[in-house]
Amino acid sequence: MTAAISCREISVVVEKHTLLEDVSVDVATNEWLCVLGPNGAGKTTLLRAITGALRTATGEIALMGRPIASMHSRERARLVAVVPQVPVIPPGMEVLDYVLLGRTPYHGLLSSIDGHDVEIARDALHELELDRFTTRRVDSLSGGERQRVIVARALAQEAPILLLDEPTSSLDIGHQQDVLELVDRLRRARDLTVVSTMHDLTLAAQYSDRLMLLRDGRVVCEGDEVEVMTAENLERYYGARVAVIDGPYGRAIVPYRPTREEHRDE
Amino acid sequence: MTSAASTVIPSRLRPAWIVAAGAVLVAAVALGLALGPVAIDPWRSLVEIVGHLPFVHVHSGLSPQQAGIVWELRLPRVVLGVLVGSMLALSGAAYQGVFRNPLADPYLLGAAAGAGLGVTLVITSGYVSNGGFLDPAPLAAFAGALSAAFLAYAIGAIGGRLRTPATLLLAGVAVMSFLTALQTYVQQRHADTIRTVYDWILGRLTTASWSDVVLVLPYFVVTSVVLVTHGRMLDALGVGDEEAASLGVPVRRVRLTVVAAASLATAAAVSVSGLIGFVGIIVPHTIRLVAGSSYRVILPLSLVFGGAFLALADLAARTTLSPAEIPIGVVTAVVGAPFFVVVLRTTKGTVG
Numbered sequence: 028m029t030a031a032i033s034c035r036e037i038s039v040v041v042e043k044h045t046l047l048e049d050v051s052v053d054v055a056t057n058e059w060l061c062v063l064g065p066n067g068a069g070k071t072t073l074l075r076a077i078t079g080a081l082r083t084a085t086g087e088i089a090l091m092g093r094p095i096a097s098m099h100s101r102e103r104a105r106l107v108a109v110v111p112q113v114p115v116i117p118p119g120m121e122v123l124d125y126v127l128l129g130r131t132p133y134h135g136l137l138s139s140i141d142g143h144d145v146e147i148a149r150d151a152l153h154e155l156e157l158d159r160f161t162t163r164r165v166d167s168l169s170g171g172e173r174q175r176v177i178v179a180r181a182l183a184q185e186a187p188i189l190l191l192d193e194p195t196s197s198l199d200i201g202h203q204q205d206v207l208e209l210v211d212r213l214r215r216a217r218d219l220t221v222v223s224t225m226h227d228l229t230l231a232a233q234y235s236d237r238l239m240l241l242r243d244g245r246v247v248c249e250g251d252e253v254e255v256m257t258a259e260n261l262e263r264y265y266g267a268r269v270a271v272i273d274g275p276y277g278r279a280i281v282p283y284r285p286t287r288e289e290h291r292d293e
Numbered sequence: 294m295t296s297a298a299s300t301v302i303p304s305r306l307r308p309a310w311i312v313a314a315g316a317v318l319v320a321a322v323a324l325g326l327a328l329g330p331v332a333i334d335p336w337r338s339l340v341e342i343v344g345h346l347p348f349v350h351v352h353s354g355l356s357p358q359q360a361g362i363v364w365e366l367r368l369p370r371v372v373l374g375v376l377v378g379s380m381l382a383l384s385g386a387a388y389q390g391v392f393r394n395p396l397a398d399p400y401l402l403g404a405a406a407g408a409g410l411g412v413t414l415v416i417t418s419g420y421v422s423n424g425g426f427l428d429p430a431p432l433a434a435f436a437g438a439l440s441a442a443f444l445a446y447a448i449g450a451i452g453g454r455l456r457t458p459a460t461l462l463l464a465g466v467a468v469m470s471f472l473t474a475l476q477t478y479v480q481q482r483h484a485d486t487i488r489t490v491y492d493w494i495l496g497r498l499t500t501a502s503w504s505d506v507v508l509v510l511p512y513f514v515v516t517s518v519v520l521v522t523h524g525r526m527l528d529a530l531g532v533g534d535e536e537a538a539s540l541g542v543p544v545r546r547v548r549l550t551v552v553a554a555a556s557l558a559t560a561a562a563v564s565v566s567g568l569i570g571f572v573g574i575i576v577p578h579t580i581r582l583v584a585g586s587s588y589r590v591i592l593p594l595s596l597v598f599g600g601a602f603l604a605l606a607d608l609a610a611r612t613t614l615s616p617a618e619i620p621i622g623v624v625t626a627v628v629g630a631p632f633f634v635v636v637l638r639t640t641k642g643t644v645g
Binding site: 075079080099105111118134136137139145148 | 302303304305522523525526528529531532533535536537538539540541542543581585586587589
């Protein structure tokens with residue numbers, strides 16, 4: 028079976044800096060891949076390469092078996108929807124209009140938003156329990172509500188692949204769980220393929236099917252939590268001191284402070 | 294159970310707005326025809342014009358002399374004012390959308406100054422307008438306007454992530470000053486044409502004739518169609534270039550097309566009427582405040598209200614100190630400059 032996303036030895040070079048080097052990864056249909064790595068490892072770059080926002084210097088990316096280089100922007104947008112880490116909210120735009128932006132790839136210059144599009148947008152809002160926000164201005168919503176509105180826009184895009192860049196970074200722990208539960212529910216209900224970047228390792232392990240660890244633009248480790256989230260890996264690639272605790276809810280990562288002796292040694 | 298949300302409809306051009314815009318435009322035209330040194334009944338003036346349409350047989354009851362004033366003197370001036378106002382307001386709205394900057398305006402971006410330099414070069418070269426489709430004045434104005442808009446954008450983009458709405462504006466002002474300096478230099482070097490250039494710069498609806506209308510009409514039609522059909526694309530551009538691209542918007546092509554069309558509209562307006570500022574900011578902003586922020590609404594309404602606005606501004610220009618005339622650019626600046634301060638205050642920090 029063709030993978031939903033297939034990256035073959037891709038490299039991305041921006042202004043002579045190599046941001047990704049020789050990255051190969053396949054994501055199966057309906058799988059959730061979580062991309063981990065310290066700041067600057069190339070997680071966001073990978074997502075941007077998949078959407079075509081960044082051109083690959085070498086290698087090839089295919090979506091649903093078709094190379095993205097040969098696709099028009101509208102075709103690509105019908106396959107991949109993105110929830111960016113820091114979305115730009117147009118001032119004054121209402122929620123329904125914002126979600127309808129997700130219908131852009133289905134229209135050319137001369138066709139306009141019709142009843143079918145509005146129905147899809149309303150379904151997306153309903154699915155995310157946002158009905159009562161329909162006429163609110165997006166810029167007046169709280170962080171958690173706004174995040175769901177952005178997910179609604181991505182759903183209205185009806186793309187089989189959903190990319191999420193740090194979907195939890197600006198949310199409190201309760202809202203983090205809400206968003207991730209929501210994505211998981213949508214993934215199952217709509218057969219979505221999900222790729223997300225995450226900083227919270229424990230949550231990443233709980234929600235994704237597979238983890239991939241990037242460091243300096245290269246894949247250093249890939250597999251399930253037991254393979255990827257080891258104390259050695261986290262020390263080596265994040266420079267972090269952590270204890271790995273396996274409990275009834277999965278693998279938890281607990282950071283710890285150096286002891287007095289270690290301080291003295293340094 | 295039907296939820297409240299199912300009755301909500303997305304932003305679009307509501308029929309009430311189209312009717313209101315049409316009514317304001319007709320009223321502005323009627324006033325423009327009726328008022329002046331010879332007062333003529335507004336209703337009869339409208340009937341007189343309708344009577345000129347093919348297959349329509351109505352009689353306005355105006356004397357041949359009055360009919361002549363309406364048809365030969367006032368109507369071309371009013372129509373030209375409407376076309377110029379429409380193009381300036383529409384290109385202002387389009388620049389605001391494509392640069393995601395509520396302060397963008399054909400005048401402040403330097404596009405009008407670029408067009409002005411183009412026209413000055415044509416006038417000083419001794420060319421006399423033939424009023425034809427390939428008149429060099431609009432073409433030179435277009436080249437000037439397009440270069441100025443891209444130059445302002447390029448300079449404004451130097452700041453990278455630090456740029457604010459004001460950065461583009463500052464770049465535009467720099468471009469405008471530079472081009473105006475060049476224009477003044479060229480103007481001073483050609484003493485024989487200085488009077489022509491000067492009259493034209495301050496806005497020249499005074500000498501409007503049907504040949505001016507014929508000159509701008511093709512530009513008006515083409516640029517209006519192109520810009521009004523890009524409303525949804527401009528709404529999508531509101532989420533930034535990268536997100537817009539992820540929504541399937543061909544960002545570069547849209548930006549190029551819209552800037553080119555807006556600059557062409559500016560150039561056509563400037564080449565027949567001189568430099569008239571602030572229309573591109575006053576009209577789209579007022580519409581944004583009352584009718585919402587979607588460019589699917591702002592663009593078509595700017596087209597109509599822009600025309601009405603300039604027709605009324607021209608009316609003020611020629612009746613306030615009658616029989617003397619105030620240059621129309623002075624009238625729009627007197628209204629526009631304070632308005633601009635209000636816009637500046639309300640948009641602070643709301644755009645990126």
